Amino acid sequence: MIDSSRHHGNHRRRLCVNGQAHDVDIPDNTTLAVVLRDMLALTGTKVACNQAACGACTVLLDGRPVFSCHLLAAQVGDRPVRTVEALADGMTLHPLQAAFIEHDALQCGFCTPGMLMAIMGAGSGMADRDDVVRAISGNLCRCGAYPHIIDAVLSCRGRAAP
Amino acid sequence: MITDPSPSLDPWPQGALRVVGRRVTRASATDKVTGRTCFASDVALPGMAHAVVLRAAIPRGRVLGVDAAAAMTVPGVIHIAGPFDFPLPPGTAYSLGPSFRPRPVIDAEVRFVGEEIGAVVAETPVAARLAARLVQFDYAPQPAVLTMAAALAPDAPRLAADGNIVGGGDVLSAGDLEGGIAASDVVVEACYATEAQHHNVLEPHGCVAAWDAGTLIMWDSSQGCHAIRERLAAVFELPLKRVRVISEHVGGGFGSKITLKPYHVIAAQLARLVGRPIRLFTERRDEFIASHHRAPTERTIWLGATSAGRLTFIAQRVSGQAGPSALFARNAAGAANGLRLHGCPNVRAEIRRVLTNTQAPIPFRGPTAAEDIFCLEQAIDEMAHALAMDPLDFHRRNIADIEPFTRLPYAGNGLRACYDRGAAAFGWNWRPPQDADDSVLARGIGMGAVAYDGTLYEDSQATVAAHGDGRIEVCVGLTEIGCGADTVFAQIAAEAFEVPVDLLHTRFGDTHATPRSIDSTNHSRTTTVVGPAVRAAAQALRALLMERGARLLQTEAAHVMQRGAAVARRDDPGVAVTFGVIAAAAGGVLSATRSREAAPDGVFQAMFGAHFVEVEVDRRTGRVRVLRAVCAHDAGRVVNPLLAESQVQGGFLQGMGMALFEERVTDPRGGHLLNATMWAYRMPGVADTPASIRFVDGSVPDISNSLGVKGIGEPPLIAAGAAIANAIFNACGVRIRSYPITPDKVLAALAGRSRA
Numbered sequence: 001m002i003d004s005s006r007h008h009g010n011h012r013r014r015l016c017v018n019g020q021a022h023d024v025d026i027p028d029n030t031t032l033a034v035v036l037r038d039m040l041a042l043t044g045t046k047v048a049c050n051q052a053a054c055g056a057c058t059v060l061l062d063g064r065p066v067f068s069c070h071l072l073a074a075q076v077g078d079r080p081v082r083t084v085e086a087l088a089d090g091m092t093l094h095p096l097q098a099a100f101i102e103h104d105a106l107q108c109g110f111c112t113p114g115m116l117m118a119i120m121g122a123g124s125g126m127a128d129r130d131d132v133v134r135a136i137s138g139n140l141c142r143c144g145a146y147p148h149i150i151d152a153v154l155s156c157r158g159r160a161a162p
Numbered sequence: 163m164i165t166d167p168s169p170s171l172d173p174w175p176q177g178a179l180r181v182v183g184r185r186v187t188r189a190s191a192t193d194k195v196t197g198r199t200c201f202a203s204d205v206a207l208p209g210m211a212h213a214v215v216l217r218a219a220i221p222r223g224r225v226l227g228v229d230a231a232a233a234m235t236v237p238g239v240i241h242i243a244g245p246f247d248f249p250l251p252p253g254t255a256y257s258l259g260p261s262f263r264p265r266p267v268i269d270a271e272v273r274f275v276g277e278e279i280g281a282v283v284a285e286t287p288v289a290a291r292l293a294a295r296l297v298q299f300d301y302a303p304q305p306a307v308l309t310m311a312a313a314l315a316p317d318a319p320r321l322a323a324d325g326n327i328v329g330g331g332d333v334l335s336a337g338d339l340e341g342g343i344a345a346s347d348v349v350v351e352a353c354y355a356t357e358a359q360h361h362n363v364l365e366p367h368g369c370v371a372a373w374d375a376g377t378l379i380m381w382d383s384s385q386g387c388h389a390i391r392e393r394l395a396a397v398f399e400l401p402l403k404r405v406r407v408i409s410e411h412v413g414g415g416f417g418s419k420i421t422l423k424p425y426h427v428i429a430a431q432l433a434r435l436v437g438r439p440i441r442l443f444t445e446r447r448d449e450f451i452a453s454h455h456r457a458p459t460e461r462t463i464w465l466g467a468t469s470a471g472r473l474t475f476i477a478q479r480v481s482g483q484a485g486p487s488a489l490f491a492r493n494a495a496g497a498a499n500g501l502r503l504h505g506c507p508n509v510r511a512e513i514r515r516v517l518t519n520t521q522a523p524i525p526f527r528g529p530t531a532a533e534d535i536f537c538l539e540q541a542i543d544e545m546a547h548a549l550a551m552d553p554l555d556f557h558r559r560n561i562a563d564i565e566p567f568t569r570l571p572y573a574g575n576g577l578r579a580c581y582d583r584g585a586a587a588f589g590w591n592w593r594p595p596q597d598a599d600d601s602v603l604a605r606g607i608g609m610g611a612v613a614y615d616g617t618l619y620e621d622s623q624a625t626v627a628a629h630g631d632g633r634i635e636v637c638v639g640l641t642e643i644g645c646g647a648d649t650v651f652a653q654i655a656a657e658a659f660e661v662p663v664d665l666l667h668t669r670f671g672d673t674h675a676t677p678r679s680i681d682s683t684n685h686s687r688t689t690t691v692v693g694p695a696v697r698a699a700a701q702a703l704r705a706l707l708m709e710r711g712a713r714l715l716q717t718e719a720a721h722v723m724q725r726g727a728a729v730a731r732r733d734d735p736g737v738a739v740t741f742g743v744i745a746a747a748a749g750g751v752l753s754a755t756r757s758r759e760a761a762p763d764g765v766f767q768a769m770f771g772a773h774f775v776e777v778e779v780d781r782r783t784g785r786v787r788v789l790r791a792v793c794a795h796d797a798g799r800v801v802n803p804l805l806a807e808s809q810v811q812g813g814f815l816q817g818m819g820m821a822l823f824e825e826r827v828t829d830p831r832g833g834h835l836l837n838a839t840m841w842a843y844r845m846p847g848v849a850d851t852p853a854s855i856r857f858v859d860g861s862v863p864d865i866s867n868s869l870g871v872k873g874i875g876e877p878p879l880i881a882a883g884a885a886i887a888n889a890i891f892n893a894c895g896v897r898i899r900s901y902p903i904t905p906d907k908v909l910a911a912l913a914g915r916s917r918a
Contacts, residue, residue: 027288029288030288034287037204038206041206043197043200043204044197045197046365046413047203048364048365048366048413048840049364049446049839050445050446051839051840051841053839053840053841054364054840083197084195084196084197085196085197087195088196093192097192097195097196100191100195101187101188101192102187104187104191104804104805104807104808106188106191106195106644107644107645107808107809107812108363108364108365108411108412108413108414108415108643108644109190109191109193109199109411109413110201110364110365110413110414111364112194113197116195132848133848133849133851136848137848137849140364140840140845140847141364141848142361142362142363142364142414142416142816143414143644143808143812144811144812144813144814144815144816144846145808145811145812146811146815146846146847146848146851147811147851147854148807148808148811150848150851
């Protein structure tokens with residue numbers, strides 16, 4: 001008999017997401033993406049490939065971009081998690097979000113949260129196109145919005161740091 | 163419900179209008195950048211259970227038995243179904259057309275690796291996946307044919323009673339082929355191939371299905387809420403009003419999410435069976451092996467031309483891989499759009515759609531046309547080379563006056579504008595291939611054109627409503643797949659209404675809240691089909707508001723005028739009543755629903771375009787990089803240049819993927835796809851993106867409809883491939899006729915030439 005509860009215990013864990021502490025019962029085999037989406041209803045983070053290959057699930061862990069589909073929630077510990085939901089300040093969009101809108105840096109929009117978080121994680125030092133390419137080289141956009149994404153990011157140069 | 167078309171509206175004047183033709187930002191963009199957009203895969207209902215489809219591991223045979231004992235012990239498993247115990251919906255079958263044999267969605271007969279043979283329902287997705295791995299199937303395998311060559315071998319197993327070529331084959335022809343051959347001074351002949359292409363949408367196929375008091379409600383990741391609703395109603399033998407499909411935004415479709423698929427029926431049936439809402443979304447591997455793809459094709463092309471550079475005939479012999487039945491065979495191969503691209507009177511294509519034990523082809527952005535024109539436009543380039551002529555010059559000498567099969571004039575043909583404006587923007591300065599040069603990095607330029615048949619008329623309704631709170635709502639029954647339907651119809655209504663576009667909101671994606679505007683968003687036709695209905699509804703509502711406003715102002719309609727979003731007295735414009743107040747006085751909402759206008763007679767609608775590309779070929783590694791591209795397209799009228807630019811850049815990149823990277827690796831014995839992951843199946847990433855993909859508006863006036871619009875979604879993919887291949891030839895003198903043009907093929911061709 002296979003009993004997943006024998007192999008994978010449930011543990012009550014405290015996760016710090018978007019500046020807020022959440023106490024959740026998490027089976028050990030649960031990824032951060034599942035916790036965010038299914039337990040905390042933060043569905044802005046998308047899971048597209050579940051193979052750590054497309055970057056749609058990118059969130060910031062301690063300020064650095066990670067693929068939340070291949071990070072176990074148990075590995076997060078007390079490090080802060082930041083998702084796309086926390087990018088805007090209330091009704092005020094982050095300059096990067098505003099630039100995405102202005103340059104139409106998205107089509108279907110499914111890769112967008114991951115793109116935004118990957119760029120945020122790359123920091124404010126992006127000087128040129130090559131820096132942008134490096135920052136999102138782990139993120140796929142099947143609609144092919146890359147040219148407008150590059151335009152949007154470069155238009156943010158010199159504006160508010162992430 | 164089919165309605166009579168409305169009378170045709172007055173054509174809009176040429177050029178940019180007040181709102182139409184402006185770079186209005188995408189209406190849904192704010193929700194998309196903040197993570198608020200709700201996709202079907204974000205829907206979670208109370209009490210929802212999770213389903214996983216069980217899929218065949220052999221390419222052909224029968225399921226003899228199912229052993230689910232081990233799987234049933236997984237905690238959280240609710241139900242496991244196989245082909246012998248899955249109660250069929252009342253309609254008993256999953257069938258897409260009246261002429262096809264009905265077939266259960268879960269069947270014991272296996273026709274390709276990945277076909278649906280069962281399902282697991284569990285409390286959590288993890289439990290469902292774990293149990294799915296433990297279900298054992300006992301098969302009786304049969305010999306399978308995995309390639310077109312195998313299917314056409316003399317002793318091949320027959321997949322249909324009448325053989326492995328659907329309907330025995332198909333012929334398209336016009337004019338006098340023998341006369342064309344006799345009139346030619348130069349003939350070129352070559353064989354080409356294109357590879358299957360996977361849609362690889364980021365949001366997987368899937369839905370959440372629930373029954374509420376006899377009504378099926380489905381949140382679906384599809385391209386058309388109304389199409390899915392109508393087909394679900396047919397399968398479950400329900401009146402339309404008992405099926406509600408909600409499909410507002412979808413995380414990519416590209417053609418793969420047009421039609422009813424087995425998962426829809428499985429999810430709805432499981433939801434009924436277990437009495438709970440079911441969430442069923444496809445895993446990535448299953449997206450590759452069982453969500454359909456663009457068919458691989460092979461063709462031989464013969465072209466004839468006079469020494470003055472006029473085409474005298476085009477003949478083709480085409481084969482496309484059709485999958486296991488005739489159901490989707492029409493997506494396997496075609497040649498019509500290539501044959502209507504150039505002004506060649508004598509054309510003929512023999513088309514074979516070949517049955518195979520592989521998943522069936524389904525439309526992929528420019529279905530059959532991309533495969534066709536990727537090859538034909540290489541052949542055209544070969545002909546120009548044979549005539550020692552600049553390929554742009556050759557294209558210009560062969561512009562079509564009429565469509566060859568109907569012999570009707572085009573409602574608008576912007577090819578010459580695309581050639582002229584595109585070449586000017588690119589700085590086209592052609593020189594012959596640099597095959598004597600042996601520098602490591604070789605640069606070259608190439609071009610390719612596209613024609614794509616449009617849609618002159620389809621029944622469509624749209625509603626425009628004024629609300630008491632001042633909002634004006636455009637209500638259209640369609641799904642927004644990323645093309646900008648959330649924005650362009652608001653622009654069209656704002657234009658008709660003479661109000662700022664910000665006042666307009668668009669409602670879409672819910673069959674219970676929208677009229678039927680289109681079955682699904684595909685074939686680059688949403689704006690051209692639905693746009694005139696939106697304009698008609700907006701004009702009707704405007705007249706209604708004037709009439710009601712006049713009444714509120716205690717005068718006649720002739721004595722009032724519109725001032726912004728209000729109706730004012732002509733003699734005293736300070737006395738006015740806002741649209742919101744008029745709507746409130748009418749009970750809160752005032753709306754008008756109109757059908758689309760009729761189509762003009764005697765014309766053929768087609769989209770046109772021409773791409774100009776510069777590439778760099780690394781002679782040491784065989785790697786090809788696209789450095790820049792200029793994409794000129796005739797869309798009749800570009801409603802929103804910002805969104806059009808997005809469409810064109812994305813289409814070009816998908817075409818570049820098909821031209822250079824995207825390729826299956828299949829186990830030749832078992833039929834298993836070996837690269838069913840997003841890293842092993844190579845798609846264009848940001849690092850592959852050319853420094854510049856520039857959209858040039860090559861539109862010319864088009865009389866298809868009163869808006870003067872046609873599409874722009876698919877042609878940018880179709881035109882990309884040959885332009886890239888032709889640039890490779892121009893760079894280093896090697897002609898690679900089999901897509902994708904991967905480094906191994908480039909190196910082999912360069913080695914072959916240096917030996918020659």
